[in-house]
Amino acid sequence: MNEAALAAGLDVGVALSDACARVPELLYEEEIPKADSALLEALADWCDRYTPLVAFAGDDCLMLDVTGCAHLFDGEEALQNDCLHRLKLQGFTVSAALADTVGGAWAVARAGGAVVPSGGLHAALEALPLAHLRLESGVVTALEQVGLKLIGDLMDRPRAPLARRFGPELVRRLDQAMGMEQEPISPRLYTPPLVVERRFFEPIARDDDVEATLLALAQSLKGQLEKRCEGGRIFEFVLFRVDGVVSRLSVGTSHAIREPHQILRLFREKLKSAKDEMDAGFGYDLLRLAAVETQSYDASQHDFDGNAGQGEALAALVDRLGARLGVSRVSSFLPCNKHLPEEAFALVPAATVRDEALYWDETALTHPDPCAVRPLRLLPRPEPVETVAMVPEGSPLRFRWRKALFEVVRCEGPERICPPWWFGGAEPRDYYRVEDMEGRRFWLYREGLYDTQGVTPCWFLQGLFG
Numbered sequence: 001m002n003e004a005a006l007a008a009g010l011d012v013g014v015a016l017s018d019a020c021a022r023v024p025e026l027l028y029e030e031e032i033p034k035a036d037s038a039l040l041e042a043l044a045d046w047c048d049r050y051t052p053l054v055a056f057a058g059d060d061c062l063m064l065d066v067t068g069c070a071h072l073f074d075g076e077e078a079l080q081n082d083c084l085h086r087l088k089l090q091g092f093t094v095s096a097a098l099a100d101t102v103g104g105a106w107a108v109a110r111a112g113g114a115v116v117p118s119g120g121l122h123a124a125l126e127a128l129p130l131a132h133l134r135l136e137s138g139v140v141t142a143l144e145q146v147g148l149k150l151i152g153d154l155m156d157r158p159r160a161p162l163a164r165r166f167g168p169e170l171v172r173r174l175d176q177a178m179g180m181e182q183e184p185i186s187p188r189l190y191t192p193p194l195v196v197e198r199r200f201f202e203p204i205a206r207d208d209d210v211e212a213t214l215l216a217l218a219q220s221l222k223g224q225l226e227k228r229c230e231g232g233r234i235f236e237f238v239l240f241r242v243d244g245v246v247s248r249l250s251v252g253t254s255h256a257i258r259e260p261h262q263i264l265r266l267f268r269e270k271l272k273s274a275k276d277e278m279d280a281g282f283g284y285d286l287l288r289l290a291a292v293e294t295q296s297y298d299a300s301q302h303d304f305d306g307n308a309g310q311g312e313a314l315a316a317l318v319d320r321l322g323a324r325l326g327v328s329r330v331s332s333f334l335p336c337n338k339h340l341p342e343e344a345f346a347l348v349p350a351a352t353v354r355d356e357a358l359y360w361d362e363t364a365l366t367h368p369d370p371c372a373v374r375p376l377r378l379l380p381r382p383e384p385v386e387t388v389a390m391v392p393e394g395s396p397l398r399f400r401w402r403k404a405l406f407e408v409v410r411c412e413g414p415e416r417i418c419p420p421w422w423f424g425g426a427e428p429r430d431y432y433r434v435e436d437m438e439g440r441r442f443w444l445y446r447e448g449l450y451d452t453q454g455v456t457p458c459w460f461l462q463g464l465f466g
Contacts (some may be wrong), residue, residue: 066079
């Protein structure tokens with residue numbers, strides 16, 4: 001019901017047919033609970049401009065813990081007036097109250113709203129009806145039948161008789177409203193440990209202005225991270241549009257960072273990928289940067305080796321790709337302690353593995369084992385080939401793969417790899433590195449051994465060199 005419908009004599013709970021009969025020009029729409037829930041979610045996002053502690057309190061109510069935030073808006077009354085004014089400009093009919101307790105604010109808001117000064121809850125609540133204590137309708141009716149209609153009628157009464165006759169919920173709600181029992185709110189979002197923000201008297205909309213502000217916020221955040229000897233692993237950039245739309249962008253990193261230009265570079269990739277979904281509209285009046293997840297940051301000393309920054313360069317590449325494609329979509333090969341080549345590695349998210357596992361050991365690259373050279377490209381699964389080889393256990397002379405015949409001119413091997421004994425019945429493999437007449441190199445293996453019963457082993461191609 002809006003104000004016009006109430007002024008026409010209608011009330012909540014009237015049947016639609018009766019309402020249309022009373023007011024023929026009545027306009028109505030079907031209730032859509034999902035749309036109402038989505039709208040309340042959007043309003044909760046918008047209320048983050050006042051405090052990060054925002055919680056739901058029913059289907060049409062939001063609870064904000066503004067402890068320590070009022071001074072940013074020149075006081076509690078100015079904060080509440082600013083919130084109400086902005087919401088009314090967006091077309092909402094809102095009632096708000098600010099009090100020392102959750103129950104007190106809930107009750108005063110439904111009585112028209114006000115800013116209750118500290119210590120003034122008794123005077124603010126005593127004249128309000130009992131329904132404003134968040135009680136069930138049956139309890140309210142039972143109280144009214146014995147002449148108890150206002151909250152003030154219960155304040156000075158003994159608690160034990162009330163609880164025995166009307167249930168413990170009545171006493172609990174009364175004590176919560178009066179501040180004699182704590183009632184913490186449960187924020188809908190995780191509160192970041194570090195947050196910096198910038199408010200604008202005139203909204204900004206240009207990409208250059210947004211990036212310049214982001215860089216300034218990152219510099220402020222760096223100072224806070226340095227004091228804690230930490231770096232950020234997950235950052236969130238929140239853009240509050242003047243018409244109430246809130247956009248949230250998050251980036252993750254493979255290692256802790258705090259350099260402003262690195263943070264800007266990651267969010268620049270994110271802004272590019274989300275450009276079609278984000279619209280500055282009439283501009284942003286508040287930008288916020290938060291370090292959602294942090295960890296200890298150890299400063300490293302660089303030496304004169306030209307390859308000293310390989311790990312940092314690779315980590316920066318992982319972060320940049322993760323910002324554009326998503327952290328979970330960027331994978332890296334992690335070595336595994338297994339015998340078979342196709343099981344000697346695992347594909348895992350690159351941002352979650354250890355830094356030292358992101359690149360190969362330089363010693364192995366400069367002094368490779370000649371018997372353990374592996375091709376850069378492995379087939380998804382070994383493919384069978386027809387091979388002519390010198391037996392027993394001889395190297396291949398020619399082979400046919402995918403209907404093509406290859407003549408072998410050079411061959412290295414064999415390198416024997418035996419599967420673990422617990423596989424049960426698995427045959428050993430003899431691997432060969434072969435080269436054909438056109439210089440193409442292949443990685444073949446023979447599975448099984450020749451025995452006295454005339455069993456012929458099978459040949460497979462597993463990888464390609466170059």
